[in-house]
Amino acid sequence: MTQDFQKDFDEFLTLLDNEKPFAFARFNDGEARILANQPVGCRHEWQYRPERDLHFRSSLRESLRVRDEAYFYGLPSWDMSPWMHDLVRSLTTADPSRLTFAALFANGNHDRFLEEFVPRFRRTSRPIVFVGNARLSRSRLQEALGVSDFLPLPGDCVKLWKSKERELLDILDLKASLFRGALFLIAGGPLGKILIHALWRVSRENVYLDVGSALDPLLFGRPTRAYHRDPANRALIPCWKPLEEGAALSMTVQPPREKQPSS
Incomplete structure (x- = not known):
């Protein structure tokens, strides 16, 4: 990876076309806030509570x-939030x-x-396993993506891990x-x-691809995120931390203080 938004996209296309096994896990703002032990959630989907x-x-x-x-790991873009980018970068041991x-x-x-x-998903001859929202049906996934197997994730993903960790690991x-x-498409929020x-x-020996919400318009028939419907957001090209910043500054991994919600 070169940390170029479009060239790295092309590199994953090449990996997929070459049918080489790989894993790609994407840590964005929600994951960064969990790692910083801040309260965060996605409305009607999941909540992280620092004390619990x-x-x-x-x-x-x-x-x-x-x-x-x-x-491979995806990090929050530096221009979106320097502290999130630096925090996740400081916690991974992966090579740049x-x-x-x-x-x-x-x-x-x-x-x-x-x-x-x-x-590419639709025409591949390899088995496709979808891991994601239990509200989706196997027939819908098969029709849209050619999915051959489905592991549904019901309810709040944070609570699901707390109550079903051993069962999930066995499955x-x-x-x-x-x-x-096989190609595993993972859309499980932070749990993914x-x-x-x-x-x-x-x-x-498989590919594990964190697709997150990128497939939502196709699978649910409606936009669920700003980048699905907002032209300005959809045109945005995120930036990596400039080299001179990395050379001149120490990593800023301490998140800004935020007011805690009242109980």
């Missing part, structure tokens, strides 16, 4: 510590050549994702160990990063 969900944070942090040439943008399939690359990645062990050369880590530990 520290095990989730620990699992998320551990998933950042893979050192493997085929395991394995780092790129968390928003690689969003913003200015989202149209390309729909035009270039999705057709992931089954899925990853039975498939060879933990699941990709777990899948990779079982088998390094």
